[in-house]
Amino acid sequence: MADFPNRARVVIIGGGAVGASSLYHLCKAGWTDCVLLEKxxxxxxxxxxxxxNVPTFSSSWSIMNMQRYSAQLYRGLGEAVDYPMNYHVTGSVRLGHSKERLQEFQRVVGMGRYQGMDLxxxxxxxxxxxxxxxxxxxxTGALYDPYDGDIDPAQLTQALAKGARQMGGRIERFCPATGVRREGEDWVISTPKGEIRCEIVVNAAGYYAGEVAKWFGRDLPMMVMSHxxxxxxxxxxxxxWTRESGHKLPLLRDVDSSYYLRQEKMGFNLGPYENPCRAHWATxxxxxxxxxxxxxxxxxxxRLEWHINDAMERVPLLAQANLTKxxxxxxPYTPDGNPLIGPMPGVPNAFEACVFTFGICQAGGAGKVLAEWVTEGATEWDMWSCDPRRFTGFEDRDYCVKKGMEVYGHEYxxxxxxxxxxVGRGKKLSAVHDRVAAAGAQFGPYNGWERALWYAREGDDTSEAAQRTWDREGPWFGAVREECLAVRDACGILDLPGFSRFMLTGAGAAEWLAEQITGKLPSVGRLGLAYFADDKGRIVTEMSVARMGEEQFLLITAATAQLHDKEWLLRHMAPGLSLFDATDQWSCQILTGPKSREVLAACSDADLTKGWLTFQKARIAGAEVYLFRVSFAGELGWEIHSPVADTAAVYDAVVAAGKPVGLRPFGMFALNSLRVEKGYRAWKGDLSTDYTVLQGGLERFVDWTKPDFRGKAALAAEKQAGVGKRFVTLTIEAGDCDPPYMSTIWHDGKVVGETTSGYFGHRVGKVIALGMLRADLNVAGTRVEVEIFGRRCPAVVQEDAPLWDAKNERLRA
Known part of the structure; x- marks a missing residue:
């Protein structure tokens, strides 16, 4: 066709609210040479x-940001683009039936207040x-959200489309994309109207996104529910009542009964999330x-009968109405219910903005986030909750269907x-899973890997119902305390399958890696922590770097970071270098505690005089292993890295050698307690792109003498201007509950920071929070308050040193 464009900078596949918002925000960012294709x-x-529906409510900080932005955008969108829109900001009442539900509401109220919303x-x-x-x-109560409401989805989409067109964006309706291919640096997209070439392509195809993803060789982690x-x-x-009051009822959500009830004109709209539910197109x-x-x-x-009856009991007026439609x-659903927004894993210059379960309330924010990914290579808010790279490929069809149904049936x-x-458990098992399970392990998944969370003792309640509490002292508490004290007084072993590990080799590897990290490279035979910053100086990731040779490095990172960190490395990789993913070939145990040297002496041929931050080859049970002299628990210890095929024999030998000195298995809950006592950061909690390296208290890992490294200019400018908030360790008089992620910190009636981790430290006997605090208040002894489920709890700023073993004497013993 003569007027069909044959080239664009960006092509978006899919013309729903999210696709239109993506086009709108790309154009708003100045990228007007963009085309949207809709079949x-x-x-x-x-x-x-x-x-x-357009709620702002979310217990996720990043998704609340996204939905808050949407609501703000929609309030002014009609006027901004001169398009009539039915957007009713009615507010909402979210009902709670339990103490635990009110605690959730109180937490969200605090988060909302920090984001400028008066819930x-x-x-x-x-x-x-x-x-x-x-x-x-x-x-037991309710949450009132004055910003909630409802909007006409078609009008919203058309308004975004009109705004995009006004800025120069182009929309081709009745023009399905039928395939893509890569030619040089271009994507070539086939349509019935002809081919269109582009630099960047965006999959915004909704419940057809999985079909589009196949063109790129990608198996999208999604399924489709009937709602x-x-x-x-x-x-x-x-x-x-409406005529007398002059407004509609607020939207009512009975979340514990799993439905919403909205006034629709002068009647009602009832929407349940039922369990059991139904998947479609699943077989x-x-x-x-x-x-x-x-x-x-x-x-x-x-299948909705129970919800209908319950809603009529809750709002008897509903029983008077005739059902009309x-x-x-x-x-569409992903396995965790959050959408996919960001780089398409393993595919150059391709992005995803799809699989939205709540696409209308998230479309505005999603368009902003997608446009930032495309135009800047990074987003304002850390959006790991929606990043496609959080799924790493183990999520097969059966898993996606079962997890999608689980999420839908527990939507609220x-x-x-x-x-x-x-649901969907047991996808990846350690080589010693049977041994760990036999010892009483209660498991949780990490990138599909089953890891022990805690070890149940005789009489401990291991039911799922017992886990459903915010209280600190659940059935795990006593067991976790014993695990922590065993690590303190003797030694413990933690089976830790799934560490992401990459071997970097090639001429120039050292020079290239030095430019990627903020600090120094270790010398051969040593290891260290390395921080990767983006161009704005924000924390991208943390890796352990073991220097195996002058130009050979082993990079170890979190299990959940496997695709994220691999993509980061490959995207910036210098020509001639090689990166090999060895994640599935190795396993790991943490052996730590003051008697761990005795254990290794009894079962290995290692040189146990080698100091902290060294590594060596050794033999255990006839198998060659690597011993890394580090401990995330903050005690004398080693990581034992063994080939998967040898791991069971190695584990058995270590456990047998440790029996005489009181070796005890411990889990991830205990490790969390131990690491917060040391101020050790966790990825995508304490370490995220919401914070710069300097804000994160990591300047000791910055080598200012290097000619250059990624983010150096931004960090230097920040240092000169003054860092506005800094990493803090707090002890809290916290009552029955530990502070959740993003609990607000108060001082003199003002919000002055937020927690990023919080847990009970069993060695020090105190509730500890890690977080970010306004720099002028970040002085040891300063008294602040941490808001925990609506209650402001007294807290004290600690010295800039670990609460446990402040001089690292035990760690270096």
Whole structure:
């Protein structure tokens, strides 16, 4: 076709709310040479049948940021682009039936306040002042969100599309992408109207994103759920109340009963998230149709009967209404329920903005995030919660379907800190999983790897229900204390499968790696921590670097960071260098505690006089292993790295040698306690792109004498201007609960920082938080308060040294 563009800077595949928002924000960033392809009319996928709710509520800091931005954008979008929009900011009442639910609400209120939103908690007696038709039996309270509301999804999409066109973006409707190929530095996208070349391509294809991903050789971690909501006719009493009050009812969510109830004109919209639920297009007998534009599934109300009855008991007015319409449409789900926004793993110049379960409320923020990824290579907020690289390829079809159904059936569930969801487990097992399980291990998944969280003793409650609490002293508490004290007084062993490990080799490897990290490289035979910053000086990742030779390095990083860190390294790799992923070939145990040297002396031929931050080859049970003289627990210790095939024999030999001196297995909960006492940071908690290297208290890992390293200019400018907030260790009089991630820190009635980790330190006998605090207050002895579930708890700033073994004498023994 004569007017069809044959070239663009960016092509977006998919014309729903997210695709339109991506185009809008790219154009807003000045990238106007962008084209959006839509196979049908705009909104033809999940957008057209979406209910259009726009909550800001989330227990995830990054997703709350994204949804808050969306709500702000939508309030002014219609006027900004001159397009009529039905956006009703009604507020919402989110009901709670338990103490634990109110604690979740209180946590979110604190997070919202930090992001500039005035959310409030309602007592049972106050709920009817906001929602006069609700029955309050069985309720412990509610959360009121004045920013919540609903929007017409089609109008939203068209407004974003109009705004993009006004800035120069182009939209091709009724123009399906039918395939892609790579030619040189270009992507070539086939359509019925002709081919279009581009530098960058974005998969925003909604529930068809999995099909599009196959063109790039990618198996997308997603599935599709059937979601129903019901529309009810006019109710005279509701109509009269609305006319008298001059506004609609707030949206009501009964999250413990798993549904929302929204006023729709003068009737209601009821949307349950039922369990059991139904997946679609999940088997060979139920394939995804070639085109499902503007289509729905048949009604299936039988499975919603309980929710309908419960809603009628909660709001008796609903029982007066006639059901007029049922919407039953496809909604895509990832295995954790969060969307995919960011670089397409393993594919150059390709991005994903797809698999949105809540696409309308997240579309505005998602477009902003996607545009930042494309135009700047990084995002304002750390968006690991949505990064496609958080899934690493083990998530097969069966896993995706089962996890998607689990997430849907628990859509409003509380995510407790010690609870491990049961579906889709056992995907990756350590070579000694059977031994660890026999010792009482209670497991949790890390990038699919099953790791011991804690070891149950006789009589400990290991039921899933017992994990569903915010309280510190759950059934694990006593066992974790014993594990920590065993590490303190004798020694412990932690089976740690799944460390991500990469071998970097080639002429110039040392010079290149030195430019990527902020600090110094270790000498041959030694190891050290290395921090990778982005161009703004923000913390990208932390790796252990073992220098195996002058130009040979072993890089070890978190299990969950496998794809993220591999992609970072490969994206910046100098020509001629080689990176080999050896993750699946090796396993690891942490052996740590004051008697760990005795254990190794009894079972290995190692030179145990070699000091801290060294490594060596040794033999255990006839197998060649690497011993790294480090300990994340902060005691004398070694990491024992063994080939997977030898790991069982090595483990057995170490355990047998440790029996006479009191060796005890310990788990990840104990390791968390031990590491916060040492101020050791955790990735994507304490270490994230929300903070710079200097804010993170990591200047001792910065070598200012190097000619250059990534982020140096930004960090130098920050240092000269003055660092506004800095890493802090606090001890807290915390009551029954440890501080969750992003608990606000107060001083003189003002929010002055946030926690990034918090746990009970069993060696020091105190609740400890790591976090970020305004620099002028970050002085030892300063008294602040940490808000924990609505209560401000007294806290004290600690010295800039570990609470345990401040001089590292035990560590270096």
């Amino acid at each position: 049908n009319e705009l909104t033809a996928g999940s957008t057209w049948h979406a209910a259009g 409030t908690i309602l007592s049972p007696d106050e709920i009817r002042s906001r929602y006069p038709f609700v029955e309050t039996h069985g309720l 129903q909501y019901m529309l009810f006719d006019t109710i005279p009493e509701l109509e009269a 060979p007998d139920d394939p995804m149709p070639e085109d499902f534009s503007f289509q729905l599934f048949p009604d299936d109300l039988e 049922v919407i039953n449409g496809p909604i 569930a509380i995510h407790f800190p010690h609870h491990a969801w049961p």
